[in-house]
Amino acid sequence: MSKTIIITGGAGFIGSHVVRLFVNKYPEYKIINLDALTYAGNLENLRDIENAPNYFFEKADILNADQLERIFVLHNPDGVIHLAAESHVDRSIHSPLDFVYTNVIGTVNLLNTAKHFWKDNMGGKRFYHVSTDEVYGALGDTGFFTEETKYDPHSPYSASKASSDHFVRAYHDTYGLPVVVSNCSNNYGPNHFPEKLIPLFINNVINKKPLPVYGDGLYTRDWLFVKDHARAIDLIFHQGKTGDTYNIGGFNEWKNIDLVKLLCKLMDERLGNPAGTSEQLITYIKDRPGHDRRYAIDAGKISKELGWKPSVTFEEGLAQTIDWYFQNTEWLHHVTSGEYQQYYQKQYDKTS
Numbered sequence: 001m002s003k004t005i006i007i008t009g010g011a012g013f014i015g016s017h018v019v020r021l022f023v024n025k026y027p028e029y030k031i032i033n034l035d036a037l038t039y040a041g042n043l044e045n046l047r048d049i050e051n052a053p054n055y056f057f058e059k060a061d062i063l064n065a066d067q068l069e070r071i072f073v074l075h076n077p078d079g080v081i082h083l084a085a086e087s088h089v090d091r092s093i094h095s096p097l098d099f100v101y102t103n104v105i106g107t108v109n110l111l112n113t114a115k116h117f118w119k120d121n122m123g124g125k126r127f128y129h130v131s132t133d134e135v136y137g138a139l140g141d142t143g144f145f146t147e148e149t150k151y152d153p154h155s156p157y158s159a160s161k162a163s164s165d166h167f168v169r170a171y172h173d174t175y176g177l178p179v180v181v182s183n184c185s186n187n188y189g190p191n192h193f194p195e196k197l198i199p200l201f202i203n204n205v206i207n208k209k210p211l212p213v214y215g216d217g218l219y220t221r222d223w224l225f226v227k228d229h230a231r232a233i234d235l236i237f238h239q240g241k242t243g244d245t246y247n248i249g250g251f252n253e254w255k256n257i258d259l260v261k262l263l264c265k266l267m268d269e270r271l272g273n274p275a276g277t278s279e280q281l282i283t284y285i286k287d288r289p290g291h292d293r294r295y296a297i298d299a300g301k302i303s304k305e306l307g308w309k310p311s312v313t314f315e316e317g318l319a320q321t322i323d324w325y326f327q328n329t330e331w332l333h334h335v336t337s338g339e340y341q342q343y344y345q346k347q348y349d350k351t352s
């Protein structure tokens with residue numbers, strides 16, 4: 001059956017993988033990528049599908065309700081998959097209001113537009129909000145986040161995402177908007193902007209720059225290959241229960257320092273360096289304020305109800321990711337010139 005779906009944030013890291021999956025897998029669907037093209041949005045991420053007959057791009061800001069209304073009227077969507085957001089914790093510490101505007105107000109704007117546009121017939125409609133495990137706060141050495149874990153965000157980023165999640169559920173309970181929400185762990189893979197741990201460190205190894213590890217390096221994250229997140233989003237969009245939440249994770253916990261050492265080893269092999277070369281770049285620096293100690297997802301529900309599980313091991317995914325960065329040096333060059341340099345200086349040159 002044909003559908004028209006607006007994917008917000010489709011020019012970003014995860015959004016571009018979701019757009020590609022839907023454009024290729026569902027040629028009968030019309031896929032509209034709605035993105036403001038902030039520093040994190042990059043149409044180069046979608047070069048391979050930009051001429052597909054079922055793909056459309058709309059440059060628009062979710063803060064602008066008039067633009068949203070125009071796009072809804074023009075395309076008449078049945079579904080929204082909402083990924084547009086400010087996504088980097090460190091930037092949220094510098095500029096919390098940007099996160100309130102985009103993540104909270106932008107999401108409420110989008111909810112209002114969908115509610116208004118679908119008010120006479122919500123049948124067959126779906127508003128899918130893509131969120132994060134960071135809303136649950138931090139774990140100690142044991143335990144997992146489940147769909148029932150109480151929200152306890154600590155960073156301005158996670159507080160803004162928590163707020164947006166609450167609004168999405170409130171629009172379901174108050175107005176009957178057919179919503180579904182997922183909360184995912186740390187993604188990695190091709191097209192990841194080099195402000196986040198893995199692509200930042202790949203870029204720094206390539207450029208022989210210090211690898212800035214925050215605090216004692218013993219913080220733990222649960223890593224998932226981005227294409228497996230996109231597969232989960234596809235399943236939840238089509239088969240998830242309206243009003244429900246699904247946790248998505250990689251069953252793959254790593255302490256930062258162990259991950260960095262594995263990355264250094266793989267990079268040295270790829271570069272033909274003697275073993276141990278890149279590890280010498282590791283530099284411990286001042287900790288991130290409010291740094292959550294450990295995240296770990298119990299992805300049992302999506303696995304049992306929808307039959308989803310990750311398709312690649314971490315070693316395979318990391319090797320594919322490293323290869324992608326070596327094969328896409330022009331992409332890396334484009335995204336690390338300009339604003340990136342100022343951000344880097346502000347974030348690292350003052351704290352190290």
Ligand code: NAD
Nearest residue numbers: 009011012013014036037038040041061062084085087187
């Ligand atoms: P990203 O920063 O790479 O991309 C965000 C995209 O949103 C960019 O294309 C940007 O141009 C667009 N955007 C930002 N503000 C906008 C606005 N006002 N209007 C329209 N578009 C706007 O982010 P990402 O890492 O791909 O994350 C996508 C979503 O997934 C976010 O909602 C994030 O909270 C969530 N998430 C991310 C991860 C992760 O590990 N990266 C994990 C779980 C959940």
Ligand code: DAU
Nearest residue numbers: 087088089132133134185186195196197212213214219256
């Ligand atoms: O858990 C899901 C979240 O994962 C997403 O919601 C966020 O959008 C995404 O950015 C990511 O958040 P993190 O803060 O976990 O990711 P980041 O890559 O920034 O950091 C991963 C870990 O590495 C974290 O413990 C901080 C540490 N780190 C990060 C950077 C950038 C360092 O030690 N040094 C660094 O330079």
